[in-house]
Amino acid sequence: xxxxxxxxxxxxxxxRVIGDAAIVLTEDGHNISRGMIASLLKQTRHNRGDANRDExxxxxxxxxxxxxx
Numbered sequence: 196x197x198x199x200x201x202x203x204x205x206x207x208x209x210x211r212v213i214g215d216a217a218i219v220l221t222e223d224g225h226n227i228s229r230g231m232i233a234s235l236l237k238q239t240r241h242n243r244g245d246a247n248r249d250e251x252x253x254x255x256x257x258x259x260x261x262x263x264x
Contacts, residue, residue: 205253212236212257229263236261 216235220227240254 205256208253209257209260212253213261216257229261233258233262 216232217227236258
């Protein structure tokens with residue numbers, strides 16, 4: 196997924212979610228990688244299954260952007 200697919204505001208929110216995940220992992224003493232961030236985002240999406248549709252979509256887009264190749 197490329198940035199031009201998302202609106203600027205939506206893209207900023209997706210990046211904020213990825214950044215928050217990186218901060219949480221770093222604060223917990225992990226050496227972060229794309230795979231680790233993707234795993235945390237997937238776990239968060241699973242745990243927040245009752246979240247509103249927009250929040251779920253942001254998490255899904257964040258996972259697609261960060262997933263390792």
